[in-house]
Structures are given as C-alpha cells and as structure tokens.
Amino acid sequence: MFSLAPAIVLFPLLGFLFLGLFGSRLNNERLIGIVGSGTVGLSFLVATAIFIEMLGLPPEQRKEIVQLFAWIGTFTGTSTSLSVSVGYQIDQLSILMTLIVTGVGFLIHVYSIGYMHGDPGFWRFFTYLNLFIFAMLNLVLADNFLLMFLGWEGVGLCSYLLIGFWYDRKFETGGYKPGTAYTGDAAKKAFIINRIGDFGFLLGMFLIYVQFESLNFDTVFGRAAVVNVGGEVMTWMTLLLFIGATGKSAQIPLFVWLPDAMAGPTPVSALIHAATMVTAGVYMVARCSILFALAPTTLQIIAVIGALTAIMAATIGLVQNDIKKVLAYSTVSQLGYMFLAMGVAAFGAGIFHVTTHAFFKALLFLGSGAVIHAMHEEQDIQKMGGLKKYMPTTYKTFLIGAIAIAGIPPFAGFFSKDEILWKAFSSDYGSVLLWAIGVLGAGITAFYMFRLTILTFEGEERFDHRHIHPHEAPRTMTIPLIVLAGLSIVGGFIGIPQSLMGGNALEQWLEPIFAPALSKLRVMPHHVEVTEYILMVLSVGIALAGIYGARLVYLRRQELSALWQQKYARIYNILWNKYYLDEVYDALFVRPTLRLSNSLLWKGVDVAVIDWMVNGTATAVAWCAFWVRRVQTGVAQMYATVLVGGIVVILFWLMIK
Amino acid sequence: MELQTYLLLSAVTFIIGVVGVLARRNAIIVFMSIELMLNSVNLTLVAFSAYLGDVTGQMLVFFVMTVAAAEAAIGLAIIIALFRNKQTVNLDDINILKW
Numbered sequence: 001m002f003s004l005a006p007a008i009v010l011f012p013l014l015g016f017l018f019l020g021l022f023g024s025r026l027n028n029e030r031l032i033g034i035v036g037s038g039t040v041g042l043s044f045l046v047a048t049a050i051f052i053e054m055l056g057l058p059p060e061q062r063k064e065i066v067q068l069f070a071w072i073g074t075f076t077g078t079s080t081s082l083s084v085s086v087g088y089q090i091d092q093l094s095i096l097m098t099l100i101v102t103g104v105g106f107l108i109h110v111y112s113i114g115y116m117h118g119d120p121g122f123w124r125f126f127t128y129l130n131l132f133i134f135a136m137l138n139l140v141l142a143d144n145f146l147l148m149f150l151g152w153e154g155v156g157l158c159s160y161l162l163i164g165f166w167y168d169r170k171f172e173t174g175g176y177k178p179g180t181a182y183t184g185d186a187a188k189k190a191f192i193i194n195r196i197g198d199f200g201f202l203l204g205m206f207l208i209y210v211q212f213e214s215l216n217f218d219t220v221f222g223r224a225a226v227v228n229v230g231g232e233v234m235t236w237m238t239l240l241l242f243i244g245a246t247g248k249s250a251q252i253p254l255f256v257w258l259p260d261a262m263a264g265p266t267p268v269s270a271l272i273h274a275a276t277m278v279t280a281g282v283y284m285v286a287r288c289s290i291l292f293a294l295a296p297t298t299l300q301i302i303a304v305i306g307a308l309t310a311i312m313a314a315t316i317g318l319v320q321n322d323i324k325k326v327l328a329y330s331t332v333s334q335l336g337y338m339f340l341a342m343g344v345a346a347f348g349a350g351i352f353h354v355t356t357h358a359f360f361k362a363l364l365f366l367g368s369g370a371v372i373h374a375m376h377e378e379q380d381i382q383k384m385g386g387l388k389k390y391m392p393t394t395y396k397t398f399l400i401g402a403i404a405i406a407g408i409p410p411f412a413g414f415f416s417k418d419e420i421l422w423k424a425f426s427s428d429y430g431s432v433l434l435w436a437i438g439v440l441g442a443g444i445t446a447f448y449m450f451r452l453t454i455l456t457f458e459g460e461e462r463f464d465h466r467h468i469h470p471h472e473a474p475r476t477m478t479i480p481l482i483v484l485a486g487l488s489i490v491g492g493f494i495g496i497p498q499s500l501m502g503g504n505a506l507e508q509w510l511e512p513i514f515a516p517a518l519s520k521l522r523v524m525p526h527h528v529e530v531t532e533y534i535l536m537v538l539s540v541g542i543a544l545a546g547i548y549g550a551r552l553v554y555l556r557r558q559e560l561s562a563l564w565q566q567k568y569a570r571i572y573n574i575l576w577n578k579y580y581l582d583e584v585y586d587a588l589f590v591r592p593t594l595r596l597s598n599s600l601l602w603k604g605v606d607v608a609v610i611d612w613m614v615n616g617t618a619t620a621v622a623w624c625a626f627w628v629r630r631v632q633t634g635v636a637q638m639y640a641t642v643l644v645g646g647i648v649v650i651l652f653w654l655m656i657k
Numbered sequence: 658m659e660l661q662t663y664l665l666l667s668a669v670t671f672i673i674g675v676v677g678v679l680a681r682r683n684a685i686i687v688f689m690s691i692e693l694m695l696n697s698v699n700l701t702l703v704a705f706s707a708y709l710g711d712v713t714g715q716m717l718v719f720f721v722m723t724v725a726a727a728e729a730a731i732g733l734a735i736i737i738a739l740f741r742n743k744q745t746v747n748l749d750d751i752n753i754l755k756w
Contacts, residue, residue: 635752637678
C-alpha cells in the first residue's frame with residue numbers, strides 16, 4: 001500500500017492537466033466539477049487506505065520512502081556531489097498532513113461547485129485548485145528539501161493565481177489607500193512578500209547543504225542528530241528557515257499579505273489561506289524539528305514571534321468589519337499559536353492545532369462564503385444581521401466553528417489550544433509571560449469571533465430588503481459545511497490530554513517523528529499536575545468571558561460599541577489601521593524602492609546606459625549604411641566596372657609581387 | 658606565326674569587348690561586346706592548343722561556343738522582353754534595383 005504514495009500526488013496533477021488543456025472547451029460545469037473534486041477525492045481515498053494500513057503496523061514500520069526518479073545527480077551520488085531525487089516520504093507526520101490537505105481540500109472542491117456556479121472562469125478555478133493540491137502534496141510528502149521547496153513555490157504560485165482570480169475586480173484594502181487596489185495588486189503583494197520569505201528558506205537550504213552535504217531529510221536529520229546543541233551555524237540555519245516560515249505562514253513581520261489575500265474567492269481563502277498552505281511553515285518547522293532543537297535561541301525567537309503575532313492579529317480582528325478580514329486576522333492569530341507551540345518545543349501540540357484549525361477555519365470561511373453568496377457579494381458585517389432566520393444550516397455550522405475556535409470544551413479548538421497554552425506554561429522553553437499572552441489572545445479570539453457571529457446572524461436585519469433576499473446555500477455548499485462542523489466537534493478527541501483521561505493519541509502517533517528533537521532538548525514527558533486543571537479552567541473561563549462580552553456589547557447594549565469607539569478613538573484607529581504596518585512598510589520599503597527604481601535604475605541605468613548602448617549601436621549602423629548604400633546605384637554597368645577594376649588591381653598586385 | 662601574335666590579337670579584342678560592355682549604353686551593343694570577349698578567349702584557347710599540341714583547349718572551345726549559342730538565345734529574349742516592358746534598351750534607364 002505504501003508504494004501507492006505517488007498516486008496521491010498524481011491524481012490532482014492529472015486533474016490539473018485535463019482541466020487545463022480541455023477545460024475551456026468542455027462548457028460543462030458538472031463534468032469539470034466532478035473531475036476537479038474527484039481527483040482530490042481519489043487522493044484522499046488512497047491516503048486513507050495508507051493511513052489505515054499504517055495504523056495496523058508497529059511504530060517503527062510506519063515510515064517508508066518511495067523513490068520515483070533521480071531529479072538532479074544520481075541515486076548513488078557521492079557525498080560531495082548534489083544528488084536529489086523525486087521521492088515521497090510516508091510517515092506519521094506526512095500522512096496526517098496529506099489527510100488534511102486532501103480531505104479538507106475535497107470538501108472545499110465540492111463546495112466550490114456550488115460557490116463558483118455560473119462564473120465564466122469555472123474551469124480555470126478548478127484547474128488552479130487542482131494544481132494547488134498537487135503542489136501542496138509535494139510540499140508535505142517530499143523526502144528532501146528541494147522537492148519540498150518545489151511544492152512551497154508551487155503553492156505560492158497557486159495562491160497568486162487564485163487571489164487574483166477575479167483580476168478585474170476592485171477590493172477593499174481596509175483604510176489603506178482606499179479604492180485604489182485591484183485583486184491583482186493583492187495577488188502581487190502576497191507573491192512578493194512570500195518571495196522575501198522564500199529567499200530566507202533558500203538561504204537556509206544552502207546552509208543545510210554546506211553543513212550536512214545533502215538535502216535529503218533522512219541524511220540531514222541523521223547527521224544533525226550527532227551535532228551539538230547551540231552552534232552558531234545551526235542558529236542561522238534555523239533562523240533562515242523560520243524566515244521562510246514567517247512568509248508562508250503569515251507571521252510578524254511578513255503577515256500583511258494574508259488579510260489582502262481575502263480578495264480571492266472564498267473557497268480559496270478557506271483552502272489556501274486558512275486550512276492548508278499557510279500551515280506549511282508550521283509543517284516545515286515540525287519536519288525539521290531536530291534542526292530547530294539544535295538552536296534553542298531560534299526556538300525562543302519563534303515562541304516570542306508566535307505569541308506576539310497571536311495577540312497582534314487578534315486585536316486587529318477586534319475592529320474589522322469585513323467578514324473575511326476578521327477570519328483572516330483570526331487565521332494569522334491561530335498560526336501564531338501554532339508557532340508558539342513550536343517555539344516551546346511542543347511540536348505535537350502545534351501539529352494538533354494545525355489539524356483542528358484546518359477543520360474549524362475551513363468551516364468558518366466556507367460559512368462566510370455562503371453568507372457572502374446569500375448577500376450578493378456583500379462582505380460588510382455592519383450591513384448584515386439577523387441572517388440565522390434565512391440560512392439556519394449556515395448559522396448552526398458557523399456557530400459550531402466559532403465555539404470551536406473560541407476554545408470551549410468539548411469542541412476541537414479547546415483541546416489543541418489548551419495543549420499549546422499548557423505547554424507554553426509548563427515547558428522548559430515556555431514562560432508565564434508567553435502563557436499570559438496566549439490566554440489573553442484566546443479571550444480576544446472568543447470575543448471577536450462572537451462579535452462576528454452576532455453581527456452576521458443575530459440582532460436586527462441591517463441590510464436592504466428591497467435588493468437583498470438572503471437564502472440558504474445549495475446542497476453542494478451546505479454538505480461540506482455539515483461535514484466540517486462534525487469534524488470541528490469531534491476533531492479534538494484525537495488529542496485528549498492525560499489530565500482528562502485521554503491517551504493523547506495524536507501525540508503518541510507523532511512521537512517517533514519528534515523523539516530525536518525532544519531528546520536533544522531534554523524535554524521529559526510531563527505528569528498530570530493540579531496546575532494544569534487550574535490553567536484549563538482559567539482559559540475556558542476567559543473564553544466564556546469573551547463570548548459573554550461579545551453578547552453584551554453587540555446584542556444587549558449595542559450603544560456600548562459606538563461609545564467605546566469614540567472614547568478610545570486613538571486605540572481604535574491604531575487597530576483599524578492595523579498598527580499602520582502597511583504604511584510603515586510602504587514608507588520604509590515600497591516607496592524608497594520605487595524612488596530608487598524611478599530615478600536611478602530606470603532613468604539612470606536602464607535608459608541612460610543600457611538603452612543608450614543598444615540604441616547607439618543601431619544608430620551607428622544606420623548612419624554608416626546611409627552613406628555606404630549610395631554605392632548600390634542599380635546600374636549594372638557600374639558594378640561591372642568595379643569588378644573589372646578589382647581584377648586589374650589584383651592582376652597588377654600578382655605581377656609586381 | 659608566333660604565339661604572341663595570336664595572344665596580342667586576342668588581348669586587343671578582349672579589351673575592346675570589356676570597354677564595350679562597360680562603356681556602351683545600348684543593350685544590343687553590350688551583348689555583342691560579350692560575344693567579342695568570348696570569342697577572344699576562344700582564340701587564346703585555340704592558339705595554346707596548337708602551340709602545346711594538346712586538343713583539350715579545342716574541346717573547350719566547342720563547349721564555349723555551345724554555351725554562347727544558348728546565352729545568345731536567352732540574352733536576346735531578355736532584351737526583347739525588356740524592350741516590350743520599358744520601350745527602351747538603354748541600360749542607364751534600367752536602374753530600379755537599388756537603395
């Protein structure tokens with residue numbers, strides 16, 4: 001069964017090729033939808049089969065590498081020559097990620113059939129989506145850094161293509177340069193900011209090759225296992241890799257692209273910018289856990305960045321009015337939690353949160369898509385309200401998602417988030433401060449998620465009844481919502497901690513992957529403590545307080561929000577403008593670059609030097625030709641005269657020689 | 658007779674031919690000058706053939722004469738075609754293939 005691993009990757013590729021080559025001529029939404037989602041569904045089935053077989057095997061047999069072909073160099077290359085093959089590694093971590101990508105991906109494909117119905121780019125959409133799944137599977141299944149990087153770039157490309165899918169539409173930048181941006185600008189922003197991160201990843205990869213003389217995971221991690229902790233090279237290497245992760249996974253300082261990425265169609269936001277692609281950075285850190293374990297400094301930086309991102313994005317999410325923007329900031333915030341987990345050496349907890357987050361965030365995004373659909377492309381929650389009457393299924397599933405992300409037991413988010421918070425508190429690499437930031441962020445999360453739910457679905461109806469007639473979404477859209485809602489309820493049960501009589505199945509499942517890193521870091525399995533229960537109750541209490549606060553402010557005493565908005569206008573403005581980060585980047589990087597390009601590079605180098613040289617050559621040739629071409633008079637006798645003259649000269653020369 | 662006599666006559670007729678080709682403006686005259694050059698070469702060939710006692714030269718003369726006959730046919734046809742199109746055989750007026 002394990003040898004079928006390449007098939008998982010192959011199906012979406014076939015779907016991409018088929019739709020890309022013939023999609024425009026098919027003119028048949030049903031067929032395109034079936035091919036698009038069917039290929040991903042097949043991948044999911046194969047992955048499930050492999051997973052089930054893996055469950056029956058002892059832990060040490062759960063890993064297998066399937067080599068397909070040599071890509072660069074040879075299979076048996078010497079240690080000093082670069083040798084990279086296209087090979088897929090099946091193990092506990094990659095199969096889990098594959099299940100998430102194909103499973104959630106399949107549901108979102110199905111949803112897209114309903115959501116994209118009637119769009120002239122229907123086939124293009126599914127082509128891109130299939131390409132994305134193909135790239136993402138390469139990312140998670142690769143057995144070496146280079147193939148992973150291929151997937152890494154591939155998902156970035158698909159992200160670009162799909163953010164700018166409606167390339168002729170404008171989108172709301174949220175205070176910054178209002179009304180000037182096309183979705184293509186958002187796509188470019190995402191792509192360029194990701195390039196910065198990718199550059200870090202690339203440099204990190206070079207450093208890995210210099211240090212370990214290989215790019216194969218097995219070889220690199222095997223050689224890393226005997227390296228001493230705390231070397232300077234390891235710190236730089238992991239920092240560079242982490243810069244790559246901050247780009248792809250939207251962490252400080254590179255997270256600004258993700259909120260703008262919401263310009264794409266909502267299924268894209270759900271699949272790429274919430275459930276799968278943005279977790280690639282977390283996956284990469286988890287995959288390279290042994291490298292990061294060798295650099296405790298980097299781990300600390302990751303933990304701090306993660307915690308700061310979590311709280312920063314959560315506070316911005318408090319005041320946004322665009323339904324997708326709120327979810328985008330919440331994604332950034334939740335990604336912060338995942339990195340916080342990575343930073344305190346709780347790799348298992350981080351991956352756990354990746355899993356549950358994929359469920360409930362995909363659910364929330366798809367729910368918001370159903371709402372946007374029903375409201376005729378309206379995204380401003382201030383112009384919604386009272387929708388639960390019109391779309392009960394969407395409301396119920398959205399509510400489940402909101403409860404799950406808020407961290408109320410026994411929903412999925414509670415277990416993973418609480419695991420992270422407990423590790424942030426108890427781990428040798430964590431601290432009370434990190435925990436406190438995390439808990440505060442959790443409270444804010446609960447507040448803004450319920451602000452969103454209440455403003456959208458409850459209260460009075462603030463939309464224009466004459467033009468907007470909300471309706472429940474079609475079945476292809478509600479069924480994925482229901483499935484994801486189910487997963488958001490039970491998804492957490494795979495990781496019930498020991499303190500709650502669970503076996504923490506996920507942690508045990510992933511244990512062989514992280515064991516080398518954890519033994520390097522001397523992280524001992526912890527025992528149940530009373531503190532854990534106290535902290536658990538505290539975080540649930542804060543989440544409940546957040547929910548209660550949201551109900552109070554947005555349902556019972558609605559005058560409060562406007563009042564606070566005036567009273568704390570300064571804070572409100574900072575949050576509304578996203579800490580002015582876009583403006584700061586604009587002033588620090590964008591404008592100087594533009595000015596430099598305009599004055600020096602364009603007018604100085606390009607026009608004055610390069611163009612001058614090229615044009616000068618052409619002008620010189622033209623000038624010479626202007627005079628020389630006079631020779632060609634068209635009179636044949638003149639040519640003959642010159643010819644004879646030439647012969648005479650040559651004959652004379654031969655004679656006097 | 659000496660070889661030089663033949664060669665001298667040949668050289669003189671050849672140069673008359675060259676000057677005719679280069680200097681005259683009437684296409685018919687130019688054409689006749691070309692024949693003159695061909696025949697002066699023939700004379701040289703025959704002279705050397707007799708002098709050296711080798712028939713290769715004479716063989717070549719027949720060859721040249723054949724080519725000249727063919728060339729005369731084609732050349733005259735061209736001149737007639739030219740005259741029908743341009744109503745002139747003055748070479749100075751036929752100069753449109755230029756910059």
